[in-house]
Amino acid sequence: MEKTLAKKSFPQWVKALDSWTVYVPRKDDEGRWDFVRADGQETALDISQTTLPPKKILFPQREVFLEFRKTQAGNLETTEIKEVLPEVHPTVVIGARPCEARAAWLLDKVFGGEFQDIYYWKRREPTTLVGLACTPPPSDNCFCPSVEGSPHSEEGLDVLLTDLGDRYYVKSMTAKGEALISAAPKLFSEPSAEDQKRVKAAHAESEKQIKRQVKDARGISEKLKGMFDSPFWDEEAMSCLRCGICTYLCPSCHCFDINDEIETSSPLRGQRVRTWDTCQFPDFTMHSSGHNPRPDKASRLRQRLLHKFQYFVQVYGQIMCVGCGRCITLCPVGIDIIKVLDKVRQDGD
Amino acid sequence: METSVYTPQLAKIIQTKDEVVGPRAIKTFRTQFVNGGRLDFRCGQCAMLSVFGKGESMISISSSPLVKDYLQFSILRTGRVTAALHDMEAGDTIGIRGPYGNGFPIEEWRGKNLVFIGGGIGLAPLWSVVQTALLRKREFGALSLIYGARTSKDIVFKDELEELKDKMPVHLSIDVAEPDWKDFVGFVPTNVLDKKPSPTNTIAITCGPPIMIKFVIKNLKDLKFEDEQIYTTVENKMKCGIGKCGRCNIGFHYVCKDGPVYSWAELKKLPQEY
Amino acid sequence: MAKIDELKEEARKVLRDGTVKYIIGYGNGTNGWPAAPIFVKKPEDVDRFIWDPTCVHNLVRFLIDEKRRKARQKQPDKRPVGIFVKGCDSRAIVVLLQEKFIERSDVYILGVSCEKAGVVDAAKLSKKLAGKMPKRVELDDQNRFVVTTESGKIEAAADELLAERCRECPANFPVIYDVLSGEKVKRTPDKPYGSLEKIESLSAEERWTFWKAQLDKCIRCYACRSACPMCYCDECVVDSINLAVTADTTADEKAQRIRWVQRSAESSENFVYHLVRAMHLAGRCIDCGECERVCPLDIPLRFLNKKLEKEAKELFGYDVGFDASLPALISCFRDEDPQDFIR
Numbered sequence: 001m002e003k004t005l006a007k008k009s010f011p012q013w014v015k016a017l018d019s020w021t022v023y024v025p026r027k028d029d030e031g032r033w034d035f036v037r038a039d040g041q042e043t044a045l046d047i048s049q050t051t052l053p054p055k056k057i058l059f060p061q062r063e064v065f066l067e068f069r070k071t072q073a074g075n076l077e078t079t080e081i082k083e084v085l086p087e088v089h090p091t092v093v094i095g096a097r098p099c100e101a102r103a104a105w106l107l108d109k110v111f112g113g114e115f116q117d118i119y120y121w122k123r124r125e126p127t128t129l130v131g132l133a134c135t136p137p138p139s140d141n142c143f144c145p146s147v148e149g150s151p152h153s154e155e156g157l158d159v160l161l162t163d164l165g166d167r168y169y170v171k172s173m174t175a176k177g178e179a180l181i182s183a184a185p186k187l188f189s190e191p192s193a194e195d196q197k198r199v200k201a202a203h204a205e206s207e208k209q210i211k212r213q214v215k216d217a218r219g220i221s222e223k224l225k226g227m228f229d230s231p232f233w234d235e236e237a238m239s240c241l242r243c244g245i246c247t248y249l250c251p252s253c254h255c256f257d258i259n260d261e262i263e264t265s266s267p268l269r270g271q272r273v274r275t276w277d278t279c280q281f282p283d284f285t286m287h288s289s290g291h292n293p294r295p296d297k298a299s300r301l302r303q304r305l306l307h308k309f310q311y312f313v314q315v316y317g318q319i320m321c322v323g324c325g326r327c328i329t330l331c332p333v334g335i336d337i338i339k340v341l342d343k344v345r346q347d348g349d
Numbered sequence: 350m351e352t353s354v355y356t357p358q359l360a361k362i363i364q365t366k367d368e369v370v371g372p373r374a375i376k377t378f379r380t381q382f383v384n385g386g387r388l389d390f391r392c393g394q395c396a397m398l399s400v401f402g403k404g405e406s407m408i409s410i411s412s413s414p415l416v417k418d419y420l421q422f423s424i425l426r427t428g429r430v431t432a433a434l435h436d437m438e439a440g441d442t443i444g445i446r447g448p449y450g451n452g453f454p455i456e457e458w459r460g461k462n463l464v465f466i467g468g469g470i471g472l473a474p475l476w477s478v479v480q481t482a483l484l485r486k487r488e489f490g491a492l493s494l495i496y497g498a499r500t501s502k503d504i505v506f507k508d509e510l511e512e513l514k515d516k517m518p519v520h521l522s523i524d525v526a527e528p529d530w531k532d533f534v535g536f537v538p539t540n541v542l543d544k545k546p547s548p549t550n551t552i553a554i555t556c557g558p559p560i561m562i563k564f565v566i567k568n569l570k571d572l573k574f575e576d577e578q579i580y581t582t583v584e585n586k587m588k589c590g591i592g593k594c595g596r597c598n599i600g601f602h603y604v605c606k607d608g609p610v611y612s613w614a615e616l617k618k619l620p621q622e623y
Numbered sequence: 624m625a626k627i628d629e630l631k632e633e634a635r636k637v638l639r640d641g642t643v644k645y646i647i648g649y650g651n652g653t654n655g656w657p658a659a660p661i662f663v664k665k666p667e668d669v670d671r672f673i674w675d676p677t678c679v680h681n682l683v684r685f686l687i688d689e690k691r692r693k694a695r696q697k698q699p700d701k702r703p704v705g706i707f708v709k710g711c712d713s714r715a716i717v718v719l720l721q722e723k724f725i726e727r728s729d730v731y732i733l734g735v736s737c738e739k740a741g742v743v744d745a746a747k748l749s750k751k752l753a754g755k756m757p758k759r760v761e762l763d764d765q766n767r768f769v770v771t772t773e774s775g776k777i778e779a780a781a782d783e784l785l786a787e788r789c790r791e792c793p794a795n796f797p798v799i800y801d802v803l804s805g806e807k808v809k810r811t812p813d814k815p816y817g818s819l820e821k822i823e824s825l826s827a828e829e830r831w832t833f834w835k836a837q838l839d840k841c842i843r844c845y846a847c848r849s850a851c852p853m854c855y856c857d858e859c860v861v862d863s864i865n866l867a868v869t870a871d872t873t874a875d876e877k878a879q880r881i882r883w884v885q886r887s888a889e890s891s892e893n894f895v896y897h898l899v900r901a902m903h904l905a906g907r908c909i910d911c912g913e914c915e916r917v918c919p920l921d922i923p924l925r926f927l928n929k930k931l932e933k934e935a936k937e938l939f940g941y942d943v944g945f946d947a948s949l950p951a952l953i954s955c956f957r958d959e960d961p962q963d964f965i966r
Contacts (some may be wrong), residue, residue, distance in 0.1 A: 244845055334660075
């Protein structure tokens with residue numbers, strides 16, 4: 001279904017979505033963008049890049065798996081556990097970038113498969129992603145076409161909005177997306193032939209505006225197979241602080257930890273909780289004996305690159321990086337994944 | 350009713366046995382599900398044991414799948430969760446979820462001789478295959494066990510090994526000589542060279558500390574075992590057990606899901622990062 | 624702006640003579656921030672070193688990595704490591720020497736003075752450039768920052784773009800060095816804790832609201848801890864990390880280790896993490912501002928540490944990072960220490 005929506009009608013549309021929980025991007029006083037709950041203050045979507053991708057809505061930093069407790073009745077001690085499945089209200093995220101939705105599409109593969117992760121799906125299924133085509137690209141470090149994405153990709157999205165100046169071109173790809181349009185049908189108009197021409201032009205233009213690229217990502221993926229033992233990684237990882245920013249802000253990173261958090265120890269009551277974790281922390285792979293398969297930064301940087309660009313390709317046939325550039329923009333020491341990949345490509349030449 | 354794969358079933362410990370006491374304590378637990386729970390598994394698969402309030406630990410199931418009355422686990426006391434387990438007694442409740450992992454391909458081994466090579470706690474993952482092979486004796490060729498520990502006190506399944514001597518050759522060893530010790534003295538890999546298992550129609554299955562596995566494999570190769578004839582299990586830190594949290598990722602495998610059992614032919618293709 | 628030609632000559636010499644293993648300094652960045660830490664091993668690469676107001680990083684952090692690297696090697700190379708330091712960074716080295724974390728012979732210090740100004744604040748610069756990436760930042764003779772972007776040059780008075788900590792800096796030239804570039808321009812800021820005034824004027828209730836809103840943003844990426852040169856503990860109290868585990872650590876030791884802070888990024892846990900970390904830095908933090916700079920959620924962490932630095936000065940007359948022979952603040956006492964907290 002394809003429609004247009006006047007920009008001045010955008011706030012009304014958001015208001016009409018009152019049977020959904022709506023997330024929109026908002027800028028704070030310091031100029032930082034984030035996805036927050038809509039509260040009637042929306043005007044339009046002239047956003048750049050949010051610090052945290054919408055992955056935080058599908059896969060929150062903290063999630064309760066189950067509650068446990070021990071109760072005492074006389075001499076008898078019973079253990080009870082109660083699963084805590086998230087009850088998620090139908091949700092709409094407006095303003096997700098195509099790369100972030102593509103990352104959700106990749107995460108679907110990780111959390112699906114033989115063992116379905118019900119916590120993820122309970123959030124993913126009722127969530128409708130409304131994307132905003134990147135005209136212009138939100139960051140100087142974007143490189144999505146190099147990793148098989150595009151600034152107007154529809155992968156993982158239910159609706160794609162394209163900014164046409166005074167209005168949005170609205171394309172709905174799924175039933176979930178159409179339901180949003182049906183919430184306020186009067187606000188939408190039929191697109192004219194001119195609109196359709198302009199959308200195509202805007203999309204073509206947006207591809208040209210992407211500033212950075214990685215040449216031959218698939219070739220690099222193949223080449224990485226043979227680079228496990230290369231001293232290359234020691235050089236690149238020298239300045240890494242092993243902080244976790246690159247992985248926590250990455251739309252497609254998904255490593256997590258599971259811990260028991262105790263509220264009271266006697267009687268025992270607590271929760272089993274999932275939190276974000278990162279392969280960059282030194283104790284991520286450390287065994288109880290102290291043996292650590294990845295004791296140094298070089299092996300951990302290598303793990304990140306190989307997992308994103310080689311292992312994932314081998315298992316799912318897709319490059320796991322979506323080219324959003326956050327890791328480049330926010331790395332405190334300027335480790336630039338594009339440069340590292342370029343060096344891989346040229347290594348040994 | 351949908352239920353999360355992360356939610357364990359409740360089980361009671363019905364029996365505990367101290368295999369080894371002291372700083373490297375090992376204890377064997379037998380568990381039974383409460384509330385009608387069950388867990389069907391294959392040899393070599395593991396389960397996540399929960400001590401509520403402490404956490405979870407991935408332990409291989411050491412009883413045979415043909416034994417339906419209980420699940421058996423032998424656990425080394427090494428950290429927060431395992432120390433809490435060791436403090437538990439018969440009647441206490443834990444959580445169990447599983448089975449996880451690929452298990453040993455024992456159907457492919459029918460008609461072949463099986464040589465089990467274990468060190469320390471490494472006998473526990475092998476034990477389910479040993480028991481199953483004994484119960485299905487006619488389907489397999491000759492069985493033998495080469496097993497060693499640091500000292501005679503560190504040997505697990507002491508009583509069971511005595512019984513086993515009537516059923517198959519059992520070659521024991523300890524690292525350093527002791528006054529009453531009559532069997533081999535030396536490391537397990539050296540014992541392997543001493544006992545010279547024949548590679549003809551034989552599968553060797555080994556488990557133990559990483560350094561032992563490395564040298565056992567080397568010595569088996571020297572004895573002309575092919576890569577496809579050597580099997581081992583890999584240990585790695587695990588949390589989810591289902592190939593999602595990323596912790597046990599080696600190459601394009603998750604050890605919890607695509608392993609932990611590997612033939613040397615498969616394992617040497619993965620990055621040696623374990 | 625100081626010129627580092629002499630330092631580069633020195634660097635070339637020590638690398639050629641092999642007296643120094645490698646040198647940590649500033650080079651050109653690629654991700655939109657003009658400077659990044661670089662590690663130079665060969666004398667011919669010495670020309671990669673730069674010095675300008677975007678050299679904000681505290682390179683002393685990498686001395687911790689060096690120590691860990693040596694600990695992992697069977698036969699470590701014991702030669703010193705060269706390092707470029709600003710005034711603030713040099714005080715971090717002093718603290719590490721005080722605590723005997725490193726020896727003086729482990730470092731070959733190439734000091735650079737900030738002269739009349741300091742470094743730029745990334746957030747202020749971003750606001751000024753309306754989100755555009757800076758390509759180059761220079762300080763001219765009139766003490767103005769000249770910023771080059773894709774679309775041209777912008778000028779601003781130093782004060783407008785200077786990092787807050789530079790305005791309050793008590794030592795804008797290195798207090799310890801082997802070679803020094805630039806003039807030692809002594810500065811006594813008239814408001815050494817001016818940036819705290821706004822928060823200090825808030826009531827307790829308002830301060831709680833402020834910090835709750837800020838710390839609720841925290842995702843516990845631990846970048847603040849990873850960037851701090853003084854956070855070198857292998858066993859960090861505010862985390863489940865315990866890198867000090869060896870094959871000899873008993874099960875009991877591991878089992879009995881208390882989890883003071885959970886991994887969840889909940890209000891209570893975030894508060895405890897940040898406040899305890901600030902307490903552990905009392906009398907040790909030299910206000911390099913890295914914690915605040917690296918935070919992806921822009922939490923104003925510097926305030927916490929600066930406040931404790933102020934208390935250290937006002938209550939105990941303790942100046943952090945000037946005298947390597949002084950004991951650490953929290954591990955000593957004098958008879959004259961104030962006692963009015965005893966009622």
